[in-house]
Amino acid sequence: MQTEIVNQWIYEQPPGEVWKYLTQADLIELWLMPNDFKPIVGHEFSFRIKPIPSLNLDGIFNCKVLELVPFKKLIYSWKGGPGDGSITLDTICEWTLESYGSGTKLHIKQTGFNEANFAIATAMTDGWDKNIQKMIAHMNQQKLASK
Known part of the structure; x- marks a missing residue:
């Protein structure tokens, strides 16, 4: 049974540029979902999508910034449920x-999945890769626009 998601991607852009897409709410929305993220340890924020009844999710993910090392590490909790107060x-x-040459190697590790949310883990594994591809596309468009 899958209890964690682990993946990595390589970017042409330097860590500072990738960092912006992980920590600026307007840029996060471009590739992931609407949010009220702030890069401050202890800040509570949410991600919002349409409800996903098949996964028992109301579409609101409550999160909290747990650790932040600028340009190197970002850790936050990610909680959700059906909307009845249960998680x-x-x-x-x-x-x-x-740093990876002149670019960046980005790693994700999402832990805490269990038997009860196995279907969510499976969906999020695929979802992270699709969303990261959206981030890469936005970064590449920005790079072209600035030339």
């Missing part, structure tokens, strides 16, 4: 960035 998804999402 069926209680995970920790850890992003780490490292």
Whole structure:
């Protein structure tokens, strides 16, 4: 059974540019979902999407910034449920960035999945890759526009 998601991607852009897409609410919305994120340890924020009844999720994910090391690491909690006050998804999402040549290697590790939310873990594994591809596309468009 899958209890965590682990993946990595390589970017042409330096860590500072990738960091912006992980920590600026307007840029996060471009590739992930609407949010009220602020890069401040202890800040509570939410991600919002349409409800997903098949996964027992109301579409509101409540999160809290747990650790922040500028340009290197971002950790936040990620919780969700059916909207009745119960939590069926209680995970920790850890992003780490490292220089890779002139670009960046971005890692994600999301832990805390269990048997009850196996279907969510499966959906999020695919979802992270699709969303990261959207981030890369936005970064590449920005790079072209600035030339």
